[in-house]
Amino acid sequence: MAKRKNSDLHGNAPDNSSIALLLIDVINDLEFEGGEILLPHALPAAKRIALLKERCRSAGIPVIYVNDNFGKWQSDFKKLITHCLKDQTRGQKIVELLKPGKHDYFVLKPKHSGFFSTTLNLLLEHLGAKTLILAGWTGDICILFTAGDAYMRDYQLIIPGDCVVSQDEKENQRVLKFMERVLDADTSSSDQIELPETHHLMKKFATRR
Amino acid sequence: MAKRKNSDLHGNAPDNSSIALLLIDVINDLEFEGGEILLPHALPAAKRIALLKERCRSAGIPVIYVNDNFGKWQSDFKKLITHCLKDQTRGQKIVELLKPGKHDYFVLKPKHSGFFSTTLNLLLEHLGAKTLILAGWTGDICILFTAGDAYMRDYQLIIPGDCVVSQDEKENQRVLKFMERVLDADTSSSDQIELPETHHLMKKFATRR
Amino acid sequence: MAKRKNSDLHGNAPDNSSIALLLIDVINDLEFEGGEILLPHALPAAKRIALLKERCRSAGIPVIYVNDNFGKWQSDFKKLITHCLKDQTRGQKIVELLKPGKHDYFVLKPKHSGFFSTTLNLLLEHLGAKTLILAGWTGDICILFTAGDAYMRDYQLIIPGDCVVSQDEKENQRVLKFMERVLDADTSSSDQIELPETHHLMKKFATRR
Amino acid sequence: MAKRKNSDLHGNAPDNSSIALLLIDVINDLEFEGGEILLPHALPAAKRIALLKERCRSAGIPVIYVNDNFGKWQSDFKKLITHCLKDQTRGQKIVELLKPGKHDYFVLKPKHSGFFSTTLNLLLEHLGAKTLILAGWTGDICILFTAGDAYMRDYQLIIPGDCVVSQDEKENQRVLKFMERVLDADTSSSDQIELPETHHLMKKFATRR
Numbered sequence: 001m002a003k004r005k006n007s008d009l010h011g012n013a014p015d016n017s018s019i020a021l022l023l024i025d026v027i028n029d030l031e032f033e034g035g036e037i038l039l040p041h042a043l044p045a046a047k048r049i050a051l052l053k054e055r056c057r058s059a060g061i062p063v064i065y066v067n068d069n070f071g072k073w074q075s076d077f078k079k080l081i082t083h084c085l086k087d088q089t090r091g092q093k094i095v096e097l098l099k100p101g102k103h104d105y106f107v108l109k110p111k112h113s114g115f116f117s118t119t120l121n122l123l124l125e126h127l128g129a130k131t132l133i134l135a136g137w138t139g140d141i142c143i144l145f146t147a148g149d150a151y152m153r154d155y156q157l158i159i160p161g162d163c164v165v166s167q168d169e170k171e172n173q174r175v176l177k178f179m180e181r182v183l184d185a186d187t188s189s190s191d192q193i194e195l196p197e198t199h200h201l202m203k204k205f206a207t208r209r
Numbered sequence: 210m211a212k213r214k215n216s217d218l219h220g221n222a223p224d225n226s227s228i229a230l231l232l233i234d235v236i237n238d239l240e241f242e243g244g245e246i247l248l249p250h251a252l253p254a255a256k257r258i259a260l261l262k263e264r265c266r267s268a269g270i271p272v273i274y275v276n277d278n279f280g281k282w283q284s285d286f287k288k289l290i291t292h293c294l295k296d297q298t299r300g301q302k303i304v305e306l307l308k309p310g311k312h313d314y315f316v317l318k319p320k321h322s323g324f325f326s327t328t329l330n331l332l333l334e335h336l337g338a339k340t341l342i343l344a345g346w347t348g349d350i351c352i353l354f355t356a357g358d359a360y361m362r363d364y365q366l367i368i369p370g371d372c373v374v375s376q377d378e379k380e381n382q383r384v385l386k387f388m389e390r391v392l393d394a395d396t397s398s399s400d401q402i403e404l405p406e407t408h409h410l411m412k413k414f415a416t417r418r
Numbered sequence: 419m420a421k422r423k424n425s426d427l428h429g430n431a432p433d434n435s436s437i438a439l440l441l442i443d444v445i446n447d448l449e450f451e452g453g454e455i456l457l458p459h460a461l462p463a464a465k466r467i468a469l470l471k472e473r474c475r476s477a478g479i480p481v482i483y484v485n486d487n488f489g490k491w492q493s494d495f496k497k498l499i500t501h502c503l504k505d506q507t508r509g510q511k512i513v514e515l516l517k518p519g520k521h522d523y524f525v526l527k528p529k530h531s532g533f534f535s536t537t538l539n540l541l542l543e544h545l546g547a548k549t550l551i552l553a554g555w556t557g558d559i560c561i562l563f564t565a566g567d568a569y570m571r572d573y574q575l576i577i578p579g580d581c582v583v584s585q586d587e588k589e590n591q592r593v594l595k596f597m598e599r600v601l602d603a604d605t606s607s608s609d610q611i612e613l614p615e616t617h618h619l620m621k622k623f624a625t626r627r
Numbered sequence: 628m629a630k631r632k633n634s635d636l637h638g639n640a641p642d643n644s645s646i647a648l649l650l651i652d653v654i655n656d657l658e659f660e661g662g663e664i665l666l667p668h669a670l671p672a673a674k675r676i677a678l679l680k681e682r683c684r685s686a687g688i689p690v691i692y693v694n695d696n697f698g699k700w701q702s703d704f705k706k707l708i709t710h711c712l713k714d715q716t717r718g719q720k721i722v723e724l725l726k727p728g729k730h731d732y733f734v735l736k737p738k739h740s741g742f743f744s745t746t747l748n749l750l751l752e753h754l755g756a757k758t759l760i761l762a763g764w765t766g767d768i769c770i771l772f773t774a775g776d777a778y779m780r781d782y783q784l785i786i787p788g789d790c791v792v793s794q795d796e797k798e799n800q801r802v803l804k805f806m807e808r809v810l811d812a813d814t815s816s817s818d819q820i821e822l823p824e825t826h827h828l829m830k831k832f833a834t835r836r
Contacts, residue, residue, distance in 0.1 A: 122326040
């Protein structure tokens, strides 16, 4: 559009925090082959993610939904949520637990990694995030791809093992160990994460770079 | 999420067309300094863009809104449209003319170029687009940046001179000539664009790449 | 620089092939902690890779060295090769086996994935490559990262299990199975790869996209 | 390759500086149509660029050659330099003036912008650069494209007007004004640039991001 202060994104990203919580693909109707296998793992994880999200919000840590979907007018994120909630889908209870709040961000991802062909990295840079907490599913695909891309971009990773699920539980454990070994990820369970005091996070919104 | 056929985007992009129409930043309240200068240029251009869009839709050419904004939950694209329409903004009449239809795509861009940190290129590849028609504002900033990025990615460019406006009309003419000379853009007026017959565009949805 | 035919890359990439062989990090002095563990796995693999490379060259399949390093004037790729060969390094024999020929391409990668912040994807698009053969090390890091990025970009993957090594052989087997399951990679041994006849590959150099 | 400290690039970028000098396409044989028109502009500019480069080196500011070319084994950068110097090319005198020194970096670019499909941005982030000085040619193509991409990535721009040339001098002046107006570039002549004292630049090499 017309010129403006370049330090702004063309929109708003008012938060500033060295930590961000990324919820990967938690908004999903689970109406695909294998969804019925994922559900019994995903639902209890969703409860833990909801608690973690609540703690993050209290600590002033921004929450970013990084979710499958694509930029069609008719398939926007709100519509997806409504579909999950109203159309008696497998994902209904999870979406009830993890419904985005009005302060949450979202980034639609067209492929497996949240960083591929999306604004995610730019958003994180503007937030000032250096540490990412990843939660969601599935561990061995979209979490792994997103974590690998985050690692190459020098983010510190916290991937609480009890907030990540895959269709095969053994594979899930394997990939958690892999991310611990190769990506230096902290995979302790979510109640072990020590979140900083709010005021530590809330540094003044400095000009970035 | 879980695995799926990789040839799909994670969402839907059913169209297939060698041409795409990109509407750059046309959804805008124009409530910024200089917006009052842009309005008298932009409104008549919006009428011509609306006609061009109608012709494109008839020819089966997908329309993609590439628009400023950022991924905050509370500032989604529909909300922006509602704001432009209901809050008595300068942009109201334009947005009435150019309101997205249910088949249109949209891509929110965080910076000047529609290709920077967005899914635009991936969407265009999946559509099979090789020629882009650019319309919107402003010519000397977001249109120029987007056109330059499109050129580096080997797209053919049609940038109808009567569908692009800038705050300064002289600069607008200059940048149109520049894009003609350097980016090989066709800048003839919109009524000179020959759109292919629908059935020529509608090749079968081949595997891409 | 000055304007030129845009269909060219600024340099030359005359080959055209639907398949490309990527050699990942094979040029290395192995003079790091753990290099002595990798060497006994890597040396026999290097012999098989050398054979595979020879078959690829005969079939007109371009070979691309995708190798760690960074763009310092004084640390260019030729210098790295000379260092490996002349300075009595652990990697000497491997580099002798896999020394680049005058028709080979190379892409220096700054991080784990060959696609991250490099020209690799653009080069592959210009070559017309749709299928990638990956060989080199280590399987559980740079091969995995590169394969994941290739998969998201819709390349077909052939990752011959006997041409990929990691420090831990069990991890190597695990990651090969993972790439088979999640990335649809063919991980059969290199002598099982059927390369197309030369003349099938040598389609005329069509304008791309 | 094998795992290593992730904070390193896979290679070396030891410098640390908030400013970097980018020399765009100065290594060129000028043996293309129009090269004879560019030469009389480029040669005197090369003398000024050589002085500027010398001042930068004295101030500890890293110099990065961002140059056309592509990653073929046989067409590496050193070979290009030798060709320009030995084969009686139009560019010979310029390349003599601007021959890279052993501390200089180089980034080969496949297209017009130095940022497109290259490691440039990652290198600049590792150097800690926030301000870029751009010099070279041509002003209305590769300098403009690179400057636009730099601006979107929030770099401050210094583009000394006497160190940038285009085939058409009027166009060159126009594009300089454009970059001043739209990209907030400082286009004063090179002798007006105030370089910081060395010790101001040499902050300790902090962990980045």
